[in-house]
Amino acid sequence: MSTTGISSWAVDIGQVGAIYPFQGTEFILFLAGVAFWIIWHIVQLRQEDQTYEDDLRHLKDPEKLERAMRNQKLE
């Protein structure tokens, strides 16, 4: 038994088709791939919000904003 359908090369390879593993699961893979893509956007947007919030917390202090504008350390 082989996950690719090939367990020996004693075949007429001119007649062999797909040899990736777990053939027949393509649509499930597609759905999983799309889910990964969508989840990535959600997580990324949340992470970006968090980063901006952290930055803005510092920049509410006018003195720190001024330092940031001069490329100086905030703390």
Next chain:
Amino acid sequence: MDTDIGALTVIFTEFYYWITIPLMFLIHVGFCMYEVGASRRKNMMHTLMKNTMLIPLVTITFFFFGWWIYFAFPNGPFIFEGKGLVEGASINAAPWSELMGTHLGGASFQDGVTGDDTAFWARINGVFWAAFLLFSWTAASIVSGAVIERIRSGAFWIIAVLVGSCTWIIDASWGWHPEGWMVQMLGYHDAYASGVIHAIAGGAALGVLVVLGPRIGKFRADGTPRNIVPHNPWLVTVGLFLIYTGFWGFYVACNVPIISSADIGSTVEGATPVFTATTIYLTPTTLSAIVFNFLMSLSGGLLAGYMVSKGDAFWTYSGGLAGIITASAGNDLYHPIQAMFIGAVGTVVAYKLHHWVERTFKVDDAVGAVAVHGYAGFFGLVVAGFMLWGHPATAGYIEGGATINPLGQFAGAVIMFFVLGFLPAWILAKIMNAFGMLRIPPELEIAGLDLADFHDRYLSDEDVTRAEEEEARRLGLIR
């Protein structure tokens, strides 16, 4: 070469490998940029020269003995059926072979070399040697990045020869050759070198790092790590981009571009032979397959690297590399979406392990090389064992060859990372350390390795400026 199609096949194959060589050169350019960018300004030139000079050293030693090792050791250390060195390994690969020079494939003048040998090897030997040599540079260069800013160049160059011209090519002979004992006995499969380049080089880097110790200032008194910031993040990231670019050459160099199914035993009686591309094991695949999987595993790694590092540029780019490296063992066969997920998971594993090892064992891997190459490569080999379970590991002409399986892949990963990677490098580092040859003096580490270089440059700049001022005065331009 005696038929039109035969001649075209040979010349195409020669040209195909030739193209891979300048592409793989870009990997080395990328590694140099990456390392120089990651080092601090006080160490830039030393870091650059350390990586640059491995090129000639690994090249000449690979000519002297590395290429021969590949053909001589497929039986392993007398493991495979008690056989020793492969007879005939010197025909094309010994440095004194007539086939290690310009040869048109005709009559031989050396004993033991037949007309068939010269006809087969004359046009392929040099380009095939060079493609393998560029893999050797990559293996040695992976170690180079991990140890920057405190290793002596002389010590590193000895380690580079060990990894680039000895241990990696032994592992290629064992596990990256259609007749290698690991392939035939364990069913080891590693089409695009998750283990034979990356796991071994990552293991070797770890072996050196545990002896070498961290850079001064890397860890606080309580053991938590400080981030030693790259002096030039753009150079780091563009360097990684170039490594991706060079990987196109790396991948296609791992294939045989065109061969008849009858020549590799992929046939049955009555079947009409067809031409196919194969992996280095002479198992059929296609360039389309590896293009799909290269890009999808790169993407999986980039997406996961970005997510797990919260958008850190260094780890996002490294994640792309880790994604490719994790999926490489089976990228001749995976479905592209499988390659994407495998690359993504491998990247998370590498990232988490890097930080855990750093915190727990105080290992200062300056560029994450052990993680990106070693852990990702190891993990990718094990995953391939499950994903490709039961697929023939080697060419059809080898009777009774093993099939790919999880245990064989795990054993192979241990051999690559620990036995041929970590252990020889650790022993060599220990010996050099005992003789005070491994690490630079702390005063130099603190002041910076480019001290002499900068000192000369400042003196020279001042001298030239004085001369310019004198000339300006003479011309009445200034007082």
